[in-house]
Amino acid sequence: MPEKTEPTTTENKRADERAEEPKGKPEGKRADKSEDSRPRRRQARGERRIAQLLQAAAQVFCTSGYTAASTNAIAREAGVSPGTLYQFFPNKEAIAIELGDRLMHEMRETYGEALAPLDAGTPLEQAIDAAVDPFMAFNTDHPVFFALMHGPDIPGRMAEAHDQLHTTLVTRIEALLASLMPGAAPPEVTRTAHVCLGIYKAGLELVLAHEGPEREAYVREVKDVLVRYLRPLVSDGA
Template sequence: MTVPDQRLRPRKRPGQQRAIETRQRLLDAAARVFSQYGYAAGTTNRIAEAAGHSIGSLYQYFPNKDAILVELATAHAQAGIAAIGRHLDGGPLPKSLEGKIRLFVRAAIDNHRDDPALHRVLFEQAPRPPELLEFLHAAEQRAVAAAGELLAADSQVTVTDIPMAARLVVTAIESLVHRFFAHGRPDDADRFEDELVAMLMRYLTPPP
């Protein structure tokens, strides 16, 4: 049964520093619990215990575990967007097309590397209310637009349909990186990065 959207909304955000720290401890504990136990066994009682708080304290900030999952998923998505932004604004991009593609692949990998088990819960088991879906869609649209500008300005790109290429590059990176870290072997991350970059390069630079 789908959880009504209002049940996914966190309680009012605290303003005092002590309350802010308590709320963050609950979120950090939830990430550990979901990573260890998965969605079904990641109960609010376990989260409260892991955070060192009572269940009543948890419910002051979050109505249920689904609201916590949505909060964690949103924070993960925001971190990925911020990482891409830092690469775009942090100085000149690599001159080669391969260097540019590798930069974005590595940014996605870095955002998934820390806790694959948690990411699997967040994006395969967590509910997605309309607000989160709209946020993710808008972020993807911005990434596609940025990729389109980069591809259009690079003389090495020989694929003809740049708008479609930009969309395929962005969605391929996000989808394949997520699947690799959720179900693959993190020890093979370097090999995976090389092969994904090579695959995208072959697509973007087909022979005439």
């Protein structure tokens, strides 16, 4: 008796069928196979396995990083065989991609309102709280995200995703800054945005490295750094 009987799910999300060629190195291996036309109907069991495998992958990626994590280790962590893993993911990269996609989706869903328009007149401290808190919460809840986005050992598609997220964040921060510091040249705004993001990342690393009240203290420090850095540049009455 392997799985409990549950109402079948025929609607699926297609976790495979992504990331076609690994790097172009092993040439004639997995190639076309008459197009990926079939949608590959999943059962409820399969969806559960996928979630299970992604959770295991998160665990392993977190402790070993992407490249050092072996697919066999992920399968073992999930309590399944390597063959089963490849039933649901075409290759190792696809696991990271899917994991990243789901995390991004959850982030957008939960904290989509962060870095929102922000009406003029908002005090700087409050603006920074609104921008920093959600992302800190998300990253402390999902340390894999940092692990996947940070290493120099990320797969090609993942690097793209990272760059895209980075650019998006910089653009958003630029918009925020533009509304805070009206009289500033665009290149300076861009630079300031990059610096803010850098400060946030560095702070995130410190925050993740500590626990409990110490962690809270570092969150405060990051916000202080940002406030003091931006205060001379903005024109709100604090």
